[in-house]
Structures are given as structure tokens and as C-alpha cells.
Amino acid sequence: MTEAPSPARMTPDPIAGLEGVVAANTALSHVDGQNGILILRGQRIEEIAGKMPFESAVAHLWRDFDITGASALRAAFGEARRSAFQVVPLLEAASPELSVYERMQLGLAALPVTGEIPAAIAVSGALPVFLAASHRIANGLTPLAPDSTLETATDLLRMLSGETPPEAHADALNRYLVTILDHGLNASTFTARVIGSTQADLKQAVLGAMGALSGPLHGGAPGPVLDMIDAIGTPENADAWITDALARKERLMGFGHRIYRTRDPRADVLKAGLRKLGADNPKVRLAESIEKAALAALRKAKPDRPLDTNVEFYTAVLLDAIGIDRTLFTPLFATGRTPGWCAHVLEQQATGKLIRPSSRYVGPQPA
Numbered sequence: 001m002t003e004a005p006s007p008a009r010m011t012p013d014p015i016a017g018l019e020g021v022v023a024a025n026t027a028l029s030h031v032d033g034q035n036g037i038l039i040l041r042g043q044r045i046e047e048i049a050g051k052m053p054f055e056s057a058v059a060h061l062w063r064d065f066d067i068t069g070a071s072a073l074r075a076a077f078g079e080a081r082r083s084a085f086q087v088v089p090l091l092e093a094a095s096p097e098l099s100v101y102e103r104m105q106l107g108l109a110a111l112p113v114t115g116e117i118p119a120a121i122a123v124s125g126a127l128p129v130f131l132a133a134s135h136r137i138a139n140g141l142t143p144l145a146p147d148s149t150l151e152t153a154t155d156l157l158r159m160l161s162g163e164t165p166p167e168a169h170a171d172a173l174n175r176y177l178v179t180i181l182d183h184g185l186n187a188s189t190f191t192a193r194v195i196g197s198t199q200a201d202l203k204q205a206v207l208g209a210m211g212a213l214s215g216p217l218h219g220g221a222p223g224p225v226l227d228m229i230d231a232i233g234t235p236e237n238a239d240a241w242i243t244d245a246l247a248r249k250e251r252l253m254g255f256g257h258r259i260y261r262t263r264d265p266r267a268d269v270l271k272a273g274l275r276k277l278g279a280d281n282p283k284v285r286l287a288e289s290i291e292k293a294a295l296a297a298l299r300k301a302k303p304d305r306p307l308d309t310n311v312e313f314y315t316a317v318l319l320d321a322i323g324i325d326r327t328l329f330t331p332l333f334a335t336g337r338t339p340g341w342c343a344h345v346l347e348q349q350a351t352g353k354l355i356r357p358s359s360r361y362v363g364p365q366p367a
């Protein structure tokens, strides 16, 4: 198998990334990349994340769909978790070679969506269960049944560790899940809309979106962010390490964004979450000095391209600070983003239109 060329070595093709192409009307979220603003159904992310439970934020996003209101959603997600737990024996029987993410996809593929629970709730409620069960299976532990009375973030942490989590940790995870709920027409959301536009079911659209999210240029970055922080090791090492990485034409994980030409507002929302946890953790101080060094080095190396901190940088630091293993970062991203994907699929399906763009043929003509 030949290795794919690295982005740094490829000839720029303005069409390849669909940059600037508007491919959907949406009332769900708006990313203002010039001003660093993220709006979720009429409210700025700073007014939502850290201010309300995940369930309320999802209800806010789903307001226009006939699913369920905020007051009923916590119980409905709890019920969906209970129902999804029935699939867990299948996850236990599957090959030990599967990653947590692959096992979650397996669970989702096997999830019965019967109509008793609306599909968006069944799918969104199932992923926390599959995530926690898959992590425990990977570590030789028995999966734990959900407690349907709890909020999603609290129950997710409890299903992972078996213990009632400290409130501060549940709050931090809740803030994270809300922060990443929806974000315009990013690669995975676009994938979900394309699949949904064929009138495929919601589960298939979420499975496809999970595939798109898994890559390091999208949701696969926060694990490598922490690897980078570990490799740098000390604040004194940051400048030299970053300069060398940029000289080797490597990308600094957790920096740069297709849309934001300034700071990703989600980075600050998550950084505020870290402060609430108490920023005396040495890794937090190390991350802050790495961020400072990286921004200075990027400004020097790419003066024409504003590259700033993206959501993945502080995702990695925040989740690490509440004891979440780095192998769970992308699975958690998928878990928080699923209600957003579902909303986009429903919005797309309501248009009744199949997404089917054209390509420009640049190959040889027949003789």
C-alpha cells in the first residue's frame, strides 16, 4: 500500500476542500470564523456551555423538531441508556482487537431502533453506554449498567469508574459535551447530512459521521495533543521542540482551523472549565506555556496564515485533568456531537433533497 501524501507535500487544489462553499441552510449553529463567534440556535456558546446540563442544551438545539422537551429529555436519555445496555453482551463477545471507538460503532450498528424511543434519543442516549462499556472491556473490567435517573455526564463518569464522580468532574465533562454539541458544516456533520439526504436512517448517518470524525485533522486530534504535551515535557523545552517540529513541516495538534481565523471560542470556554477545577495541576501550567510558545512560533512560521488555538487543545487538557484516558477523547467527542449530527440529519431530511454535487473531470479523454 502506498502511503498517502502528507498535506504539506500536496499541490494545493482549491476545489478539494470545498472551502467557502455553502452546502446547506441551517438554523442549528453558526460559526463566525472572522470574529471567533459560535452561535447555537440563537445563543452564543459562552451563554450555554457551563451554564446548563447537556440535556437542556440538546433540547435547545432540538427545539424545532418534534422529539421531546427539555423537562422530559433527561428521563428519555436515561431510558435510552437502559435500553442500549441490552446490546453490551455483544460488545463483550467481540474481538479484543477492537478499539473503544470501533466497539462503539459495533454497538451502534447493533442497536435496535424500534420507534418506542425516538431514533435521535435512542442513538444519542446509547453512545455514553457503549463508550463506558467498551473502555471497561478494553481494561478487562465488567461493564456497568446505567443509572437512568442521573444526568448523562454524571452517569457516564460513573459507568467508567464505578464510583460517583466528584461534582466538579461531572460539571467539567458536562461543559465539554455542551461545548462540542454542534459546529456548522464540519466534515463529520456534512457526512451525516449527505447520508441522511439519501433518507438512510439516523443510525447509519451517525455511523458515517463517526468515521469522518476519527481522522487526526478533525476529531482525532486531542489524543495527539496530549502526546505532544508529554513529548515536550517541560515549559523550558517548548520553544525548541516546537521550532524543530515546524522545521520538519509537522502540524502542531490543537492549532489551526478551517473556518476560524482567530481564536476558537470553544478553547476559552474549556479553559474557563479548567480554571474552575483549579489550575494548580502542573500539566495545565505546562499546556499554557506550550500554547504561548506555539502561537508565537506559528505567527513567525506562517505570517500570512492566522493560526490560533482550536477546541482540541483545551479538550485534551480538560479531559486529562478529570482523569479521562486519552484513548477516550475521540469517543467522547463523538458522544457529545451525536445530538448535533442527529439534528442536522433531521434538518436535511426535511428538505427532501438528495445531496449530489458534481465533479470536474481532469482525467484523460478516450482516444
Ligand code: ACO
Pocket: 007, 008, 017, 216, 217, 218, 219, 221, 250, 251, 252, 253, 254, 255, 256, 257, 258, 259, 302, 305, 307, 310, 311, 312
Ligand atoms: N501547525 C502547523 N502548520 C499548520 C497548522 C498547524 N496546526 N495548521 C495549518 N498549518 C499550515 C499548513 O501547513 C499550511 O501551510 P502551507 O500553506 O505552507 O502548506 C497552511 O497552514 C494551511 O493549511 P491547510 O491544511 O490548507 O488549512 P486547513 O484550513 O485545511 O486546515 C486543519 C485546518 C486541518 C484543522 C489544520 O489547521 C490542522 O491540521 N491542524 C492540526 C490538527 C488539529 O488540531 N485538528 C483539529 C481541528 S478542530 C476540529 O476539527 C474539531
